[in-house]
Amino acid sequence: MSILLDADTRAVVQGMTGRIGRVQTKWMLEYGTNIVAGVTPGRGGEEVLGVPVYDDVVEAVEKHGANASVIFAPAPYAKAAVFEALEAGIKLVVAVPEHVPVADAMEMREKAKTFGAWLLGPTTPGVISPGIGKLGIMPANMFAPGNVGVISRSGTLSYEVAGQLKEAGFGQSTVVGIGGDPVIGVDLQDILEAFEADPDTQAVVIVGEIGGAIEEEAAPFIRQMRKPVVAYIAGRSAPPGRRMGHAGAIVVRGIGTVESKTEALLEAGAIMANWVSEIPALVRRAI
Amino acid sequence: MRFLEYQGKELFRSAGIPVPPGRVATTPEESEKTARELGGPVVIKAQVPIGGRGKAGGISLAETAGEAAQAAARLLGSILRGYPVKEVLVEKRVEMDQELYLGVTIDAKSGKRVFMACQQGGIEIEEIVSRYPHQLHTIELYPSQKLYEHQARTLFRRAGYRGKVLTRLADVAVKLFNLSVRYDLKTCEINPLGLTAEDNVIAADAKVEMDDNALYRHPQFRDLVVEELDPLEREARGIGVTYVRLDGEVGVVSSGAGLGMTTMDLLADVGLRPANFLETGGGITKDLMANAIRLVAKHEQVNSIIINLYGGVNPMIEAAHGIREAKRSLPENMPIVAKVLGNQQEEAWRLLDEAGVVMVKSPRTEDAVEVLKELLGGRRHEHLA
Numbered sequence: 001m002s003i004l005l006d007a008d009t010r011a012v013v014q015g016m017t018g019r020i021g022r023v024q025t026k027w028m029l030e031y032g033t034n035i036v037a038g039v040t041p042g043r044g045g046e047e048v049l050g051v052p053v054y055d056d057v058v059e060a061v062e063k064h065g066a067n068a069s070v071i072f073a074p075a076p077y078a079k080a081a082v083f084e085a086l087e088a089g090i091k092l093v094v095a096v097p098e099h100v101p102v103a104d105a106m107e108m109r110e111k112a113k114t115f116g117a118w119l120l121g122p123t124t125p126g127v128i129s130p131g132i133g134k135l136g137i138m139p140a141n142m143f144a145p146g147n148v149g150v151i152s153r154s155g156t157l158s159y160e161v162a163g164q165l166k167e168a169g170f171g172q173s174t175v176v177g178i179g180g181d182p183v184i185g186v187d188l189q190d191i192l193e194a195f196e197a198d199p200d201t202q203a204v205v206i207v208g209e210i211g212g213a214i215e216e217e218a219a220p221f222i223r224q225m226r227k228p229v230v231a232y233i234a235g236r237s238a239p240p241g242r243r244m245g246h247a248g249a250i251v252v253r254g255i256g257t258v259e260s261k262t263e264a265l266l267e268a269g270a271i272m273a274n275w276v277s278e279i280p281a282l283v284r285r286a287i
Numbered sequence: 288m289r290f291l292e293y294q295g296k297e298l299f300r301s302a303g304i305p306v307p308p309g310r311v312a313t314t315p316e317e318s319e320k321t322a323r324e325l326g327g328p329v330v331i332k333a334q335v336p337i338g339g340r341g342k343a344g345g346i347s348l349a350e351t352a353g354e355a356a357q358a359a360a361r362l363l364g365s366i367l368r369g370y371p372v373k374e375v376l377v378e379k380r381v382e383m384d385q386e387l388y389l390g391v392t393i394d395a396k397s398g399k400r401v402f403m404a405c406q407q408g409g410i411e412i413e414e415i416v417s418r419y420p421h422q423l424h425t426i427e428l429y430p431s432q433k434l435y436e437h438q439a440r441t442l443f444r445r446a447g448y449r450g451k452v453l454t455r456l457a458d459v460a461v462k463l464f465n466l467s468v469r470y471d472l473k474t475c476e477i478n479p480l481g482l483t484a485e486d487n488v489i490a491a492d493a494k495v496e497m498d499d500n501a502l503y504r505h506p507q508f509r510d511l512v513v514e515e516l517d518p519l520e521r522e523a524r525g526i527g528v529t530y531v532r533l534d535g536e537v538g539v540v541s542s543g544a545g546l547g548m549t550t551m552d553l554l555a556d557v558g559l560r561p562a563n564f565l566e567t568g569g570g571i572t573k574d575l576m577a578n579a580i581r582l583v584a585k586h587e588q589v590n591s592i593i594i595n596l597y598g599g600v601n602p603m604i605e606a607a608h609g610i611r612e613a614k615r616s617l618p619e620n621m622p623i624v625a626k627v628l629g630n631q632q633e634e635a636w637r638l639l640d641e642a643g644v645v646m647v648k649s650p651r652t653e654d655a656v657e658v659l660k661e662l663l664g665g666r667r668h669e670h671l672a
Contacts (some may be wrong), residue, residue, distance in 0.1 A: 041378065101498050101500045104501075106398040137569070137600035139597060139599050141628075142597070156546035183398045207545065212396070213395075234548040235551075236552050274551070276652070277554075277653055
């Protein structure tokens with residue numbers, strides 16, 4: 001088992017005919033992901049890598065029962081693509097684009113909540129359930145099937161964590177990139193709840209970073225969880241007031257520091273890793 | 288992108304929010320001329336993108352045009368918290384009976400826009416929140432909602448306002464909120480908003496910050512980009528990477544924000560200081576990678592470089608070609624360690640190996656940091672010998 005992406009996932013790729021969409025579709029297919037269709041306006045009727053392309057998401061839903069979508073569109077078109085997927089009834093939308101205006105992210109989030117759908121991103125590497133499939137850009141070789149759930153705000157860092165877990169003999173049930181932007185589609189707690197309910201997840205790793213307060217806000221739920229939670233927060237050496245790449249990664253006057261997050265998470269009973277390399281041993285002890 | 292005060296006030300003026308008469312000046316002579324035209328007491332304000340300018344000594348009062356020239360001469364060319372003062376705003380001084388705070392910002396967690404008002408203005412919002420939490424009134428709205436005049440009217444009526452002032456405050460509130468939506472503003476504050484003896488409202492200051500990611504929707508502001516960036520940070524924008532200048536010696540090149548921060552943290556842990564934060568995002572090409580490395584090497588203190596990349600969306604073969612190209616233009620003896628993993632890793636390793644690039648093939652960034660430290664130690668040794 002896994003969360004979000006499982007054996008019943010039938011995915012559509014919005015923007016499949018673009019340069020990045022095509023390469024990533026190839027890698028998702030090679031990984032065994034069930035990609036049923038691509039969508040590019042004006043390219044309906046074509047085929048890419050043996051996958052049919054449609055003009056709109058609704059057609060992909062009607063013909064293939066698509067229930068998930070991964071979006072490779074330039075940032076200015078991301079909002080429209082997310083809206084299209086949601087209105088077509090898609091319940092898992094992965095918004096890969098970076099540099100999406102925050103106002104657009106706010107609209108995406110509101111609409112996803114209204115439609116009761118999962119929205120990962122913007123600025124997400126996507127979601128991978130090792131051995132089942134991946135929707136997004138994660139490099140498959142860093143992951144292995146197993147029982148650790150991983151939630152990350154950062155793509156690259158989730159690869160590093162998964163790679164080290166894999167080396168130590170721990171595979172992952174699902175690795176979820178929630179997105180590096182200040183406003184994202186899901187709350188950390190939503191994903192934690194899913195992992196808590198997933199019979200194949202034995203422990204959860206939160207890969208956080210400075211800025212915002214999502215880790216703090218999830219603390220009350222973490223306190224209630226039966227499964228162990230191991231957490232790591234990147235950015236302790238970052239100077240305050242400077243934005244560290246992710247628009248969300250900025251410490252503003254003492255809010256969003258490694259210390260405030262660590263305190264809240266420890267208080268909630270999470271096991272804190274000072275470094276990524278401590279995570280495998282802490283997971284081993286916790287399980 | 289943070290607007291300078293006068294740029295923010297131009298935005299206010301265009302929206303019909305009253306601002307004091309005034310003009311921006313770049314010389315004492317211009318300042319004197321403007322002060323004379325305005326007549327009466329003026330205020331001279333340094334145009335730099337920082338808060339707390341008063342405390343930093345960036346605001347002067349002048350009774351006469353001559354005094355205005357002197358104040359401008361003092362401010363122009365000075366440095367305020369690292370920002371050179373190139374312009375001053377010369378404004379007619381407004382007598383305010385009361386100073387309020389009005390602002391619109393984004394609450395990241397809920398994804399809502401928040402209108403905020405407080406009777407205690409002229410101090411920063413963080414201080415308002417801690418000192419006068421009960422006098423801070425807010426209206427939170429989803430993006431699908433708008434701020435109506437009646438909502439603002441209720442807010443200010445509850446805060447104790449009546450009559451003309453009440454309707455003027457509500458009017459400014461709606462205009463400010465609409466500006467924030469229309470121009471993709473992350474922050475939009477009038478602090479203080481002055482109330483005059485004649486029951487007029489006037490925006491005495493403007494703090495406006497636009498969402499950089501939305502700049503493409505507002506091309507008219509492209510050239511107005513404040514000189515808030517370090518030259519290397521500005522060059523990074525041109526290359527298409529995010530660069531933050533720091534005060535250390537190790538150049539950092541990473542393909543993602545979280546990985547970049549972790550690399551910095553690990554360097555600091557072993558006593559190596561990062562010279563910068565750099566992340567490429569998902570747009571790596573050969574040229575981008577080569578340019579990013581050369582950019583990092585331009586920092587005058589850099590003595591070594593650590594490159595930490597994952598091939599997710601990024602093509603590592605392109606990255607490897609870029610690293611090879613950059614290496615050719617760097618000093619022969621500058622230690623460089625590359626950790627390149629993910630998609631296409633084997634081919635990338637082969638290319639880097641050929642070029643003699645020191646590599647780490649484990650997913651532990653500390654291994655790369657350790658190798659770099661050894662290389663640096665060895666080099667110091669050579670110098671001693």
